Amino acid sequence: MGIDLTDVNKVYQSGEVEVHALKNASLHIADKSVVVILGPSGSGKSTLLNVIGGIDRYESGTIKVEGQTLHELKDKMLTEYRRHTLGFIFQQYNLIPTLTVYENVEVGRHLSENPLNMQDTLEKVGMWDKKDKFPFQLSGGEQQRVAIARALVKNPKILMCDEPTGALDEETGKKILTLLKYVNETYGTTVCIITHNHGIGEMAHSVIRMKSGEIVENYQNETPVHPERVTWA
Numbered sequence: 001m002g003i004d005l006t007d008v009n010k011v012y013q014s015g016e017v018e019v020h021a022l023k024n025a026s027l028h029i030a031d032k033s034v035v036v037i038l039g040p041s042g043s044g045k046s047t048l049l050n051v052i053g054g055i056d057r058y059e060s061g062t063i064k065v066e067g068q069t070l071h072e073l074k075d076k077m078l079t080e081y082r083r084h085t086l087g088f089i090f091q092q093y094n095l096i097p098t099l100t101v102y103e104n105v106e107v108g109r110h111l112s113e114n115p116l117n118m119q120d121t122l123e124k125v126g127m128w129d130k131k132d133k134f135p136f137q138l139s140g141g142e143q144q145r146v147a148i149a150r151a152l153v154k155n156p157k158i159l160m161c162d163e164p165t166g167a168l169d170e171e172t173g174k175k176i177l178t179l180l181k182y183v184n185e186t187y188g189t190t191v192c193i194i195t196h197n198h199g200i201g202e203m204a205h206s207v208i209r210m211k212s213g214e215i216v217e218n219y220q221n222e223t224p225v226h227p228e229r230v231t232w233a
């Protein structure tokens, strides 16, 4: 089923000024694919992720995710949708500083009716041996692994990643991308990655490029490379 957008428009009212953040956006994202969304700052990448993620409402058009039409969902159903269908990962990890690694991941588990096993999830991201540490005791790459585990433990169909490697160096960033690819292959999770780093498109099944709120390019990549081999821009 995947994700389908048809003529989606999103306008932000900023004082007197209207910002047309999405202009007639239409696209299809295949189930179980890795999608990279590229574009300059302010081009609408996060807005696209937020409307698909049910964080933000849209003015017109249609978004269908796994057969559900988002604007038809009442608030309660939209909350359920965010909890069960989606996981989110951000550039700044957003871990709770007073909770251990294990406890941070438990937050994700409590949100889901059908969570994955805690130990298995923490082992998959390579953080089981650090489960009793606090975020300040971890490197950036380790914190991002915990954030991935927190999203993953919910057993989501779709993982939305907003600049997941934005705060990381090349070596660590590629390890995180390798982990996201592993999640895609192991669990069949659709992985959407927003980035400024063009090279990351090389690992994707499809690449979307945005400019001034429009999708100006959307192509399939027939030969995705291993994340370790992407050109780091």
Ligand SMILES: Nc1ncnc2c1ncn2[C@@H]1O[C@H](COP(=O)(O)OP(=O)(O)OP(=O)(O)O)[C@@H](O)[C@H]1O
Binding pocket: 012, 013, 014, 019, 020, 021, 039, 040, 041, 042, 043, 044, 045, 046, 047, 048
């Ligand atoms: N809550 C908001 N209120 C008003 N304007 C907003 C809001 N969120 C985004 N915008 C505007 O919408 C446009 C698209 O923003 P968006 O964050 O989607 O871009 P982006 O491509 O993700 O940028 P970046 O790469 O810098 O994160 C920008 O002009 C931005 O200023």
